[in-house]
Amino acid sequence: MLYIENKSLDPHFNLALEEYVIRHLDLGQNVFMLWQNEPSVIIGRNQNTIEEINAKYIKENQINVVRRLSGGGAVYHDSGNLNFTFIMQDQKDEVNNFRKFTDPVIKVLQSLGIPAEFSGRNDITIEGKKFSGNAQYACNNRLLHHGTILYNSDLSVVQNALNVRIDKIESKGIKSVRSRVTNVAPYLKKPLSIDAFKDILVQSILETNDVSTMTYQLTEQDLEKIQEIMEKRYLTWEWNYGESPAFDMQKIRKYEGGLLDLRVQADNGKITGLRIFGDFFGKYEVSELEQSLTHIQYTEEAVRNLLESVELQKYMHNITVEDFIDCLFY
Numbered sequence: 495m496l497y498i499e500n501k502s503l504d505p506h507f508n509l510a511l512e513e514y515v516i517r518h519l520d521l522g523q524n525v526f527m528l529w530q531n532e533p534s535v536i537i538g539r540n541q542n543t544i545e546e547i548n549a550k551y552i553k554e555n556q557i558n559v560v561r562r563l564s565g566g567g568a569v570y571h572d573s574g575n576l577n578f579t580f581i582m583q584d585q586k587d588e589v590n591n592f593r594k595f596t597d598p599v600i601k602v603l604q605s606l607g608i609p610a611e612f613s614g615r616n617d618i619t620i621e622g623k624k625f626s627g628n629a630q631y632a633c634n635n636r637l638l639h640h641g642t643i644l645y646n647s648d649l650s651v652v653q654n655a656l657n658v659r660i661d662k663i664e665s666k667g668i669k670s671v672r673s674r675v676t677n678v679a680p681y682l683k684k685p686l687s688i689d690a691f692k693d694i695l696v697q698s699i700l701e702t703n704d705v706s707t708m709t710y711q712l713t714e715q716d717l718e719k720i721q722e723i724m725e726k727r728y729l730t731w732e733w734n735y736g737e738s739p740a741f742d743m744q745k746i747r748k749y750e751g752g753l754l755d756l757r758v759q760a761d762n763g764k765i766t767g768l769r770i771f772g773d774f775f776g777k778y779e780v781s782e783l784e785q786s787l788t789h790i791q792y793t794e795e796a797v798r799n800l801l802e803s804v805e806l807q808k809y810m811h812n813i814t815v816e817d818f819i820d821c822l823f824y
């Protein structure tokens with residue numbers, strides 16, 4: 495097993511690094527990595543991004559939203575959350591064997607006096623509260639297993655960033671399990687910094703006290719390729735939002751000018767169908783507006799541009815562009 499040290503806190507870089515290692519880097523050995531992100535929501539491969547995030551909170555708090563290659567639900571990361579990744583050379587038959595990868599982590603925690611246990615489908619918990627979610631991705635006969643460890647994250651943000659009014663949305667995407675979460679650090683008998691915890695973890699996984707002899711340093715060439723992957727995928731709106739599966743949604747809100755009721759169908763990040771109801775009145779048929787909004791990108795910017803260009807007041811005398819945007823996106 496080789497260790498790749500990675501100090502980046504950029505989720506786009508970190509997910510591109512994982513992809514680079516599993517798809518392109520051949521070190522002739524299995525690889526282990528530990529990494530942290532600045533505040534980010536990491537969306538599962540088959541999820542509907544818009545459904546998983548609290549868009550308003552995410553914008554106000556400048557939280558990144560990035561989709562990963564592995565399946566499963568949406569999770570929140572900040573620098574108090576430690577991620578671990580195993581990339582196995584030839585592990586077809588290990589797919590879905592989560593315990594093989596969570597057991598070594600559980601062992602370390604137990605050695606620190608923490609009653610951690612594997613639970614359910616893909617979690618590690620303490621006293622029934624989740625602190626680690628795990629997911630896998632297989633490619634070219636290799637297997638990537640990664641998991642989170644909430645060490646000393648801001649748990650109030652976890653709830654806020656992922657908090658969505660699910661009742662308003664019906665989706666074909668996979669919904670996250672909104673389970674109760676906890677940090678690890680408060681359970682330690684003696685306080686330990688996240689860096690010290692990292693050292694203990696990597697030494698245990700690599701079964702050595704001298705990690706440096708088993709550490710691979712990324713080369714300039716590696717970094718260039720990671721940068722390429724990052725730009726082609728993880729920094730694009732198309733990947734992070736556009737990949738979302740089709741969904742149907744109804745949003746009803748009351749504004750100063752009256753009720754607004756929007757029914758939206760979207761696919762691949764585009765609005766594919768829209769009906770507008772409510773107690774507004776205008777000079778023109780609202781179906782004209784519905785048609786203009788259909789087939790444009792399902793982004794705040796695209797919708798705002800369109801609404802401003804058609805003079806919304808012609809169709810809905812008493813509803814402002816801001817009301818419409820609020821109803822559709824927040």
Ligand SMILES: Nc1ncnc2c1ncn2[C@@H]1O[C@H](COP(=O)(O)OC(=O)CCCC[C@@H]2CCSS2)[C@@H](O)[C@H]1O
Nearest residue numbers: 566567569570625626627628640641642670671672673
């Ligand atoms: N950081 C973190 N760690 C553990 N659990 C979390 C976290 N953030 C949120 N949650 C809780 O888990 C559920 C989602 O659980 P669910 O089981 O739906 O999804 C997962 O666990 C996916 C794990 C992906 C791990 C990858 C490893 C590196 S990149 S991301 C969410 O609604 C919260 O209640």
